[in-house]
Each structure stands twice: as structure tokens, then as C-alpha cells.
Amino acid sequence: MLVGMETTPSRDVGGVVVVIGAGPAGMMAAEVMATAGVSVTLVDGMRAPGRKFLLAGRGGLNLTHSEPVDAMLTRYGSASAQLASAITGFGPTELRAWSEGLGQPTFVGSSGRVFPQSMRATPLLRAWLHRLDDLGIQRITGARFHGWSSAGVPQFDDITVGHRPVLLALGGASWPGTGSEGGWVDSVRALGIRVNPLRAANSGFEVEWSPVMAQRFAGEPVKNVALTFAEHSVRGELMISARGIEGGAVYALSSALWAAIDEQGPVQVLVDLRPDVSVEWLADRLVHSRHGQTQSNSLRKAAGVSPVGVALMREAHRQLPTDAHTLAALVKAVPVMLTAVMPIARAISTAGGIALNEIDDTWMLRKLPGTFVAGEMLDWDAPTGGYLLQATFATAVAAAQGMLRWLDAHQPERH
Numbered sequence: 001m002l003v004g005m006e007t008t009p010s011r012d013v014g015g016v017v018v019v020i021g022a023g024p025a026g027m028m029a030a031e032v033m034a035t036a037g038v039s040v041t042l043v044d045g046m047r048a049p050g051r052k053f054l055l056a057g058r059g060g061l062n063l064t065h066s067e068p069v070d071a072m073l074t075r076y077g078s079a080s081a082q083l084a085s086a087i088t089g090f091g092p093t094e095l096r097a098w099s100e101g102l103g104q105p106t107f108v109g110s111s112g113r114v115f116p117q118s119m120r121a122t123p124l125l126r127a128w129l130h131r132l133d134d135l136g137i138q139r140i141t142g143a144r145f146h147g148w149s150s151a152g153v154p155q156f157d158d159i160t161v162g163h164r165p166v167l168l169a170l171g172g173a174s175w176p177g178t179g180s181e182g183g184w185v186d187s188v189r190a191l192g193i194r195v196n197p198l199r200a201a202n203s204g205f206e207v208e209w210s211p212v213m214a215q216r217f218a219g220e221p222v223k224n225v226a227l228t229f230a231e232h233s234v235r236g237e238l239m240i241s242a243r244g245i246e247g248g249a250v251y252a253l254s255s256a257l258w259a260a261i262d263e264q265g266p267v268q269v270l271v272d273l274r275p276d277v278s279v280e281w282l283a284d285r286l287v288h289s290r291h292g293q294t295q296s297n298s299l300r301k302a303a304g305v306s307p308v309g310v311a312l313m314r315e316a317h318r319q320l321p322t323d324a325h326t327l328a329a330l331v332k333a334v335p336v337m338l339t340a341v342m343p344i345a346r347a348i349s350t351a352g353g354i355a356l357n358e359i360d361d362t363w364m365l366r367k368l369p370g371t372f373v374a375g376e377m378l379d380w381d382a383p384t385g386g387y388l389l390q391a392t393f394a395t396a397v398a399a400a401q402g403m404l405r406w407l408d409a410h411q412p413e414r415h
């Protein structure tokens with residue numbers, strides 16, 4: 001069923017171009033093309049646009065990062081060369097100005113991350129949808145894309161789009177309840193286009209916690225830790241969940257951890273609960289605090305370990321070491337065994353997707369001329385920190401500009 005417009009079954013949508021997927025990528029691409037005077041129809045399978053964008057705003061909408069573009073590009077690993085022109089064209093400065101233009105000025109947090117002042121996505125999305133409406137973009141919701149007919153025409157349940165140029169912005173496969181369920185993969189592959197397997201990125205990992213840990217400490221953050229795996233070490237926060245660990249520090253190591261688990265099975269990470277002090281300092285504090293105190297109390301009061309930190313230590317050693325030096329060493333390196341990657345449905349982002357060599361430098365599919373791609377459905381990935389939305393927006397602007405050039409060359413009379 002279509003929502004937000006009157007329609008009859010298989011009604012032709014009209015408009016010069018069709019954008020499929022009304023997440024941040026699709027909405028930005030639609031805005032750029034409509035601003036250039038092209039009539040755009042924006043279609044989404046959900047009843048409301050931008051569901052994952054709203055979800056992203058729940059914990060503080062991290063729009064981009066304030067670091068220089070050169071440094072930012074390194075965050076995209078092997079995709080950085082291909083993303084360079086898009087992010088240079090629409091980088092943090094342009095993104096912040098765009099947000100401000102929608103009445104949502106931004107600020108730089110202590111970690112260099114950029115947020116709208118409201119921290120939330122809701123006011124930004126509301127203002128944005130008004131702008132899209134003012135630009136005359138036709139929005140169709142509740143219409144799911146099912147792939148292409150044998151004649152190469154995109155197929156939906158209730159609408160027909162004919163042979164119009166299309167911009168695909170269907171997202172990844174995490175949090176499928178937001179509409180991004182990766183159902184497009186098989187139909188894209190059926191065209192002979194390479195889609196690298198979708199997998200969880202910036203994801204948590206499963207841990208076989210004791211019932212006490214899973215029940216009492218699920219949802220508790222373990223703040224200001226250093227997390228080490230092999231030669232990788234990051235500072236940040238862990239979040240205990242009933243099934244394992246999540247949080248910024250875990251996400252930052254998730255690619256390396258994912259690769260190791262895929263190759264060898266469960267892996268061990270080390271959590272330093274007091275990364276700013278030495279073992280000797282901790283041992284000295286513990287020796288002088290012990291009299292009459294329980295171990296848990298002296299760990300908390302003398303060594304500054306939080307209750308959830310103590311619980312983490314007890315998961316590793318049900319009987320904590322009595323020797324102060326050994327106990328201090330454990331505070332600095334609590335082993336945690338990660339058994340598996342959390343399901344993709346719980347990940348912040350999706351790695352894999354349409355291989356970047358399947359698109360040309362205008363973001364058009366080489367094997368499907370007139371069809372452009374943007375956002376998370378392409379095979380790039382980055383850590384959290386605003387890099388995901390930054391590349392989502394930048395590829396959308398670049399793909400929309402590619403589509404505009406294509407229209408100039410192929411349909412100059414139509415806009």
C-alpha cells in the first residue's frame with residue numbers, strides 16, 4: 001500500500017528520475033537533483049523515510065568529524081581512493097553548512113566528532129522533509145523495490161517507474177526493522193554485478209558471560225578503557241550486553257576481530273581498566289588499602305576500578321589473585337574471550353556491498369547505464385566517528401551530480 005499520496009495499482013510515478021531508498025543517501029541525492037531543476041520521485045519501502053537516520057540520532061547524531069579531509073580519508077581503508085573525490089567535493093565543511101541551513105547548527109565534541117546542537121536527528125529530518133517537499137519532490141512510501149524485469153525496468157508492487165534513470169540508495173543490512181534489510185543483493189547479482197557479501201561492521205561480539213554478568217551488568221558501560229587485540233590497541237568505552245560486548249572501543253577493532261574470528265574461531269582481547277596508571281602504582285595502592293576491606297572494595301576505592309570492572313575481572317578469575325602485584329596486573333589486562341561476531345541485525349553498519357569497481361567515476365553502474373548508486377549499499381566501510389554519514393552524504397551528492405551530467409548528455413530536453 002502507498003502512503004502519503006493517492007494512488008491506483010501500478011500507477012506510473014511520473015518525474016524525470018527515480019531515487020529508490022529514502023535514507024540519508026537517497027534524500028540527499030534527491031535534494032541535489034531537485035535543486036538543479038530536475039523533477040524527482042523518491043520511493044521507499046517503509047511507511048516513513050529516514051528510519052535508520054532517526055535511530056542513529058538516538059545516541060547522539062554524529063554527522064561527521066572535524067579532522068582534516070586527508071586524515072579523514074584514511075578511515076575508509078582500501079575505499080579511500082575512490083571516496084576521495086566525493087568527500088573532497090562534499091566534506092565536513094559542506095555537511096555542517098548544510099545542517100546549519102536546515103536550522104541545525106553543529107558543534108565539535110571533545111573527541112573531534114561533529115553533532116547538531118540538538119544532538120538528535122528528529123528536528124533535522126523534519127526540516128529536511130519540508131525542504132524536499134518545497135522542492136517539489138514526489139515522495140512515495142510503502143513501495144518495495146523487487147529488482148528488474150527482463151526488460152531492465154525496476155519492479156515494485158504498486159507502482160511502475162518505466163525506463164527512467166534510477167539512483168539506488170538502499171542501504172546495508174543492519175537493523176532490518178528500519179527498512180535496510182539487504183533484500184536487493186540477489187537482484188543486483190542477477191545482473192552480473194559483483195556484490196561482496198554483506199557482513200556486520202562496527203559490531204559487537206558475543207561472550208559467554210556467567211548469568212550474574214549477563215543479568216546484573218547488561219547495559220552497563222565500562223568507561224575509559226584500553227582494549228587490545230594483537231598489535232591493535234584503542235582507548236574508549238565498552239558496553240556490556242546480555243550476549244557480549246559492544247561500544248566504541250569494540251567497534252574500532254571490529255574489522256581486525258572479525259577477520260581473526262573468521263579465520264581461527266574465538267579470540268581473546270585484553271581490557272586495561274586503568275590505562276592511565278602503571279601496575280606498580282596500582283599494586284602500591286592495593287597493598288596499602290587492604291586492611292579490613294573486601295577485595296572488591298579495595299579495587300574500587302584504592303584502585304579506582306568500577307563495580308562493572310570488578311565483575312569483568314571476576315569473569316576471568318572467579319577467585320581473584322590475593323597478591324597485590326598480580327591483582328594490579330589483572331586490572332591492566334583483563335582477558336575476555338570473544339566467541340563470535342554479533343548478528344548483522346545488531347551492527348551499526350554493513351561491510352560489503354556493490355563492489356566499487358562496478359561503478360564508474362560518475363557513480364553509475366557500468367553494466368546498467370543510467371543507474372547510479374550511493375550510500376551504504378556500496379562496498380566501503382569506516383569506523384564510527386561520523387565517517388559513515390559523511391561518506392553516505394558525500395557519495396549521494398557525487399552520484400546525483402553524475403546523474404545530472406548523464407541527463408544533460410542523454411535527455412537534455414527533459415529538465
Ligand SMILES: Cc1cc2nc3c(=O)[nH]c(=O)nc-3n(C[C@H](O)[C@H](O)[C@H](O)COP(=O)(O)OP(=O)(O)OC[C@H]3O[C@@H](n4cnc5c(N)ncnc54)[C@H](O)[C@@H]3O)c2cc1C
Nearest residue numbers: 021023024025045056062145170171179180375376388389
Ligand atoms: C544504531 C545506529 C547508530 C548509528 N549512528 C551513526 C552516527 O552517529 N554517525 C554516523 O555517521 N553513522 C551512524 N550510523 C550509520 C548510518 O545510520 C548509516 O550509515 C546511514 O543511515 C546509511 O544511509 P543510507 O541512506 O545509505 O542507507 P539507509 O539509511 O539504510 O537507508 C536505506 C533506505 O532504503 C530503503 N530500502 C531498502 N531496501 C528497499 C527496497 N527493496 N525497496 C524500497 N526501499 C528500500 C530503506 O527503507 C531505507 O529507508 C548508525 C547506524 C545505526 C544502526
